[in-house]
Amino acid sequence: MSDALLWLSFGGPEKPEDVRPFLENVTRGRGVPPERLDEVEQHYLGFGGVSPINALNRAAIEAVEAELARYGIDLPVYFGNRNWHPMAEDTLAEMSRDGVKAALVFPTSAYGGYSACRQYDEDIIRARDAVGAGAPELTKLRQFFDHPLFVSAFADAVREAAASLGEYRLVFTAHSVPVAADVAAGPPEEGGHRYSRQIAEASRLVAADLGIAEYDVVWQSRSGPPQVPWLEPDILDHLDDLHAKGVPAVLLCPIGFVSDHLEVVWDLDTEAKEKAAELGMGFARAIAPSGDPRFAELVVELIREHLADAPARKLSDLPAAGCTVNGAPCAAGCCERLRRG
Numbered sequence: 001m002s003d004a005l006l007w008l009s010f011g012g013p014e015k016p017e018d019v020r021p022f023l024e025n026v027t028r029g030r031g032v033p034p035e036r037l038d039e040v041e042q043h044y045l046g047f048g049g050v051s052p053i054n055a056l057n058r059a060a061i062e063a064v065e066a067e068l069a070r071y072g073i074d075l076p077v078y079f080g081n082r083n084w085h086p087m088a089e090d091t092l093a094e095m096s097r098d099g100v101k102a103a104l105v106f107p108t109s110a111y112g113g114y115s116a117c118r119q120y121d122e123d124i125i126r127a128r129d130a131v132g133a134g135a136p137e138l139t140k141l142r143q144f145f146d147h148p149l150f151v152s153a154f155a156d157a158v159r160e161a162a163a164s165l166g167e168y169r170l171v172f173t174a175h176s177v178p179v180a181a182d183v184a185a186g187p188p189e190e191g192g193h194r195y196s197r198q199i200a201e202a203s204r205l206v207a208a209d210l211g212i213a214e215y216d217v218v219w220q221s222r223s224g225p226p227q228v229p230w231l232e233p234d235i236l237d238h239l240d241d242l243h244a245k246g247v248p249a250v251l252l253c254p255i256g257f258v259s260d261h262l263e264v265v266w267d268l269d270t271e272a273k274e275k276a277a278e279l280g281m282g283f284a285r286a287i288a289p290s291g292d293p294r295f296a297e298l299v300v301e302l303i304r305e306h307l308a309d310a311p312a313r314k315l316s317d318l319p320a321a322g323c324t325v326n327g328a329p330c331a332a333g334c335c336e337r338l339r340r341g
């Protein structure tokens, strides 16, 4: 039995004064150098201190509410974040006051790995600890990187973006993570790299839908201290490589994300677009799926699948992971947080 849905996301600032405290929340204890924070603060301030992420989440929630109503599923939807208001712990307290006993959780990330999956489990634990005895039971829905609706929404977004280009190279991008974090992604017996393997698989599925055989998978939004290795190549370096090979235009597909939040509008639509212009390359970017009707359908399908204990509808052979109760890991040692120092 579930009596609510908690939409659990990353959070983002909604005015200039929010930016610094938001960034402090994101990076607390993560060893991100202050110079990097100053730089990222400027990206946010360049957009008036407002990240698009909260508005995109609110719009997606409205679409999901309509889709739930269409199926006659009576689950009120609550919105809470890891790093900014509404904070998950405040939302969970409200849910508890409203009498919610057990809720499903939709995390706004399709993937495994520490940042993309396990950290949302930690958010669930933190929120339940803050509420204390009698906190609602929280069951997180599974990863959906290989769901046919996720794949087809991205494929159509690529088709739409391609209309503005002639010959182009399709380049998938996802948030980089420390190489050690990717090595630790997944249960130890799986051999690691669950995050980068899922990104590669989602990219392969989208390219297959499009009938495109040649494409690249690269990384964006690298953070952390420079001496720590992160997944590479970075999108900006990759544009230089493609230019050197005579590629006339690029189409970037932000496969690692669900919405066009600041990491997309800054790193891709601003930095990468400017770099492509400097190199004289054509540029287009596929929109992320959060506003596509298929995204609301996908969320409700995951809920119905869970409630009916039905088999997972998925396109890859990689395991369907991420569905656990009260922040438990998928398996012992799965996607553990890196130790520092």
Ligand SMILES: CC1=C(CCC(=O)O)c2cc3nc(cc4[nH]c(cc5[nH]c(cc1n2)c(C)c5CCC(=O)O)c(CCC(=O)O)c4C)C(CCC(=O)O)=C3C
Pocket: 010, 011, 012, 013, 023, 026, 027, 030, 032, 036, 037, 040, 051, 052, 053, 108, 109, 115, 116, 175, 176, 177, 178, 221, 222, 223, 224, 256, 257, 258, 261, 262, 263
């Ligand atoms: C895998 C992954 C996803 C995808 C999965 C998911 O979507 O959850 C993601 C999403 C996002 N990342 C975001 C923003 C930021 N990420 C940062 C820093 C970091 N991200 C990391 C990983 C990821 N991040 C990591 C390993 C770090 C280093 C610090 C640490 O070890 O935790 C920083 C700190 C400053 C800096 O960039 O250095 C910011 C501001 C926003 C919100 C954008 C907005 O405001 O619109 C979103 C959706």
Ligand SMILES: [Fe+2]
Pocket: 175, 221
């Ligand atoms: Fe991030």
